Amino acid sequence: DAKTTQPTSMDCAEGRAANLPCNHSTISGNEYVYWYRQIHSQGPQYIIHGLKNNETNEMASLIITEDRKSSTLILPHATLRDTAVYYCIVRRLIRGNKLVFGAGTILRVKS
Amino acid sequence: KAGVTQTPRYLIKTRGQQVTLSCSPISGHRSVSWYQQTPGQGLQFLFEYFSETQRNKGNFPGRFSGRQFSNSRSEMNVSTLELGDSALYLCASSPGGPVGDTQYFGPGTRLTVL
Numbered sequence: 001d002a003k004t005t006q007p008t009s010m011d012c013a014e015g016r017a018a019n020l021p022c023n024h025s026t027i028s029g030n031e032y033v034y035w036y037r038q039i040h041s042q043g044p045q046y047i048i049h050g051l052k053n054n055e056t057n058e059m060a061s062l063i064i065t066e067d068r069k070s071s072t073l074i075l076p077h078a079t080l081r082d083t084a085v086y087y088c089i090v091r092r093l094i095r096g097n098k099l100v101f102g103a104g105t106i107l108r109v110k111s
Numbered sequence: 112k113a114g115v116t117q118t119p120r121y122l123i124k125t126r127g128q129q130v131t132l133s134c135s136p137i138s139g140h141r142s143v144s145w146y147q148q149t150p151g152q153g154l155q156f157l158f159e160y161f162s163e164t165q166r167n168k169g170n171f172p173g174r175f176s177g178r179q180f181s182n183s184r185s186e187m188n189v190s191t192l193e194l195g196d197s198a199l200y201l202c203a204s205s206p207g208g209p210v211g212d213t214q215y216f217g218p219g220t221r222l223t224v225l
Contacts, residue, residue, distance in 0.1 A: 034213075043115070043201050043216035044154070087154075098144070098167050099203075099214060101154035 004088045009106040012082075018075040020105050022088030025069040031092050033064060034099070035073045037084040037107075044087065044101075047073065078109045112138055115204050115217035123223045129190040132220045134202030136183050142166075142207025143185040144214060145177060148199040160185055161207045189222075197224045 005023040012018040024033065032051050036044040048055055048062045050071075055062045061074040075082055087104040116135045124130050136143050144167075145157040156169040160179035177187040183204075189196055199221050203214035 036216075041199065041219075041221075043203075043218050046213055046215055049213065093212065098156045098159065098169070099146075099154075100156070101146075103153060 004090055004102055006086070006088050006102065006105045008103070009108065011108045011110060012075075012078045014080060014109055014111045015077055018078040018082065018107055018109065020073040020075075020086050020088075020107060021070065022073070023070045024088070024090045027068050027090050028092070029068075031090050033062065033071050034089040034091060035060070035062065036087045036089065036099075036101075037082075038087070038104070039081075039084045047086075078107075080109050080111060083107060083109045115202055115215055117200075117202050117217040117220050119220060120218065121221045121223075123225060124192050125225050126192055126194060128192050129188060130192060130222060131186055131188045132200055132202075132222075134185045134187075134204075134217060136185070136202075136204030137215060140204035140206055140215075141183050142205045142212075142214075143179055143183065144203045144205075145185070145187050146201040146203065147171070148201060148219075149195075149197070154201070157187065192224045194224050196222065198222060 032049050034049040035047040038044045048060050050062045064071045085104040087101050118133045142161045144159040146154050148154045159167040163179045174190045179185045199219045201219045203216045205212045205214045
């Protein structure tokens, strides 16, 4: 699975949009981009995933560049409860489940 | 639907003992994966079970084992515990079709080895 690069940490003001970037320049055509987040000492929470089109759900939006080498997770109105580690994962949907987690981005939402 | 449940939530053991952790997947999910999370190594994949068979395995010693029952519930066992086994053990379930799909995680079991 392709490797991802994320900033170590980011700050965001409460109520503003949080834009978390992820670089995956070696992504293959059949690899999906997944986002999870982990609030301190809890299990990771699935947020969203996509292949090449932009995706939106009740939690966030995922914007994937046309060349698919990078993506951005957008939390439209960040709250203090969105403070967490955000993981960008690239994976093929092949037989067998395995997620390879990097270090992720620590997002701090401040009032 | 109820989420993934893990028991116990906290556990303290001493070196040399063994431990069994339990995971109940989301109803209807047939795949269960286990992960270990430590401050030094981060989140690492242990193994995945589907239809009572281990389908994928990470790079962990044989002291780490697991199994899955016919109702898709899964257990993992760690024998001869070492201090370095102190970690948050996470279980994730997914519907488990022929190809990989979205995994949903439980709250984890915090294991402390003294």
